[in-house]
Amino acid sequence: MSVDVLxxxxxxxxxxxxGQDENVERCQDGLVxxxxxxxxxxxxxxxxxxxxxxxxxxxxxxxxxxxxxxGVPSLSILLVEIxxxxxxxxxxxxxxxxxxxxxxxxxxxxxxxxTNGAVDELMRPFFExxxxxxxxxxxxxxxxxxxxxxxxxxxxxxNFQTKVxxxxxxxxxxxxxxRRDGAFCxxxxxxxxxxxxxxxxxxxxxIEMECVCFGALTHFAGIKSGIVCxxxxxxxxxxxxxxPKDVLQEFEKRPQALVLRYIRKCLQEKNQNSS
Ligand code: R2B
Ligand code: URA
Numbered sequence: 001m002s003v004d005v006l007x008x009x010x011x012x013x014x015x016x017x018x019g020q021d022e023n024v025e026r027c028q029d030g031l032v033x034x035x036x037x038x039x040x041x042x043x044x045x046x047x048x049x050x051x052x053x054x055x056x057x058x059x060x061x062x063x064x065x066x067x068x069x070x071g072v073p074s075l076s077i078l079l080v081e082i083x084x085x086x087x088x089x090x091x092x093x094x095x096x097x098x099x100x101x102x103x104x105x106x107x108x109x110x111x112x113x114x115t116n117g118a119v120d121e122l123m124r125p126f127f128e129x130x131x132x133x134x135x136x137x138x139x140x141x142x143x144x145x146x147x148x149x150x151x152x153x154x155x156x157x158x159n160f161q162t163k164v165x166x167x168x169x170x171x172x173x174x175x176x177x178x179r180r181d182g183a184f185c186x187x188x189x190x191x192x193x194x195x196x197x198x199x200x201x202x203x204x205x206x207i208e209m210e211c212v213c214f215g216a217l218t219h220f221a222g223i224k225s226g227i228v229c230x231x232x233x234x235x236x237x238x239x240x241x242x243x244p245k246d247v248l249q250e251f252e253k254r255p256q257a258l259v260l261r262y263i264r265k266c267l268q269e270k271n272q273n274s275s
Pocket of ligand 2: 101102103104173177207208209232
């Protein structure tokens with residue numbers, strides 16, 4: 001599981017207007033703005049989990065890719081610090097990608113899924129988080145143009161399919177994803193299939209454990225973002241991930257390959273514009 005940060009300094013990359021939410025804006029100058037005035041008042045800012053300190057590190061020079069653990073708590077900490085890193089680094093028009101693995105719903109193992117919408121286990125398209133004792137909901141939204149652009153980078157010679165669709169975000173890998181192979185199971189095979197059918201009818205192509213939070217926080221920050229995950233199995237055929245290690249390793253390279261093509265394309269366009 002990793003998150004790639006792509007930024008362009010100077011030249012504008014495409015600016016897409018985000019959603020209806022009045023709190024959400026993508027700034028004209030392309031710079032990342034924080035929705036927290038407190039940060040500007042701080043004499044230094046420690047990005048604890050990234051290991052950066054605005055006094056001793058040159059954040060304008062630091063970029064790359066970072067790995068997160070499993071699930072929303074691990075991702076949300078990382079994303080908050082990445083958004084602050086982009087702010088301190090004065091990044092312009094950044095694009096954040098999450099690349100990883102997932103369980104497919106009626107798709108061939110090895111299929112690459114580009115997320116164009118995220119829902120939770122109850123098919124709700126927002127990230128709900130208790131803040132100071134109150135439940136706050138933030139809509140999870142994805143840049144539709146980016147999803148289309150990524151799909152267009154799938155090549156006829158790729159030995160796998162690339163699809164665009166919704167992704168379901170689960171807080172649990174086992175029962176929460178309708179798995180019957182965990183330490184606990186309180187539902188029948190018919191209920192498992194019924195749940196997969198429900199997800200499928202809702203346009204869900206795959207299940208992972210971070211998308212709702214990822215779409216919500218990047219959207220709230222006004223930052224363009226995308227998720228590209230490979231499906232390790234077709235959940236209609238079972239729960240266990242039984243693909244051999246070498247196949248698994250090859251599957252995991254597929255989302256990286258697609259996002260790399262996008263990064264290359266952006267860099268080529270940037271070079272053409274500046275020459
Ligand atoms: C996909 O795979 C991980 C669980 O195995 C989780 O991080 C996710 O979203
Ligand atoms: N990751 C998940 O969260 N679920 C799967 O089924 C496979 C990978």
